[in-house]
Amino acid sequence: SLAPGTVVCEGILADYRARVRAMSADCEAYRVRLIDLMAASKFEAKVPDWFYQFRLIERDVSQRLRSRLRSARGAADNRKxxxxxxxxSEWKARRMRSVARAKEMREDRAAVIATGKSSVPL
Known part of the structure; x- marks a missing residue:
């Protein structure tokens, strides 16, 4: 889940074919084009104070989100x-039949020896 105030780059979501889904009705999301942010930062002679803070938050969230998406992709790939x-599966079935047959043979041999009807001297 995303915390309130989270900045998410669409490019990361597109790279991993991920989606953001609202879990409740009281959710607000804004879509701002990167070119608009860059234009707003260059509009004045001095870069606004909020711009560097925004880029820092964007970078941190992007790294965390990319890591989580990579992990989710790996989990999905392992299920394929x-x-x-x-x-x-065939080898496992053959192996299990062989183990069961060997166990039966051991039990039969032990039963024959226990009853004393064995031709093998003790």
Missing amino acids: AHPCDPCI
Whole structure:
């Protein structure tokens, strides 16, 4: 979730195909073009005091948001099916059958030995 007063660059959202969704009705969002901000900062002879603070906030939020979006993309990529998944599933099924068969054979051998009907001398 985004904190109140958060500055979000559309470019980052577009790069990761992300969206911002309002979670309640009392949400306000403003879309300001970067060219308008640059023009406002250059309009006067001296750069306004708010401009550097704005750029600092924008940079910090962009780094944090980019990190979160990268993490979300990685999680989504890990959920995708891999081309080797069917082979691995088949191997696992064969392995489980083999382990179960080996366990049954051990139990049968132990039962035969326990009853004393074995041809193998003890």
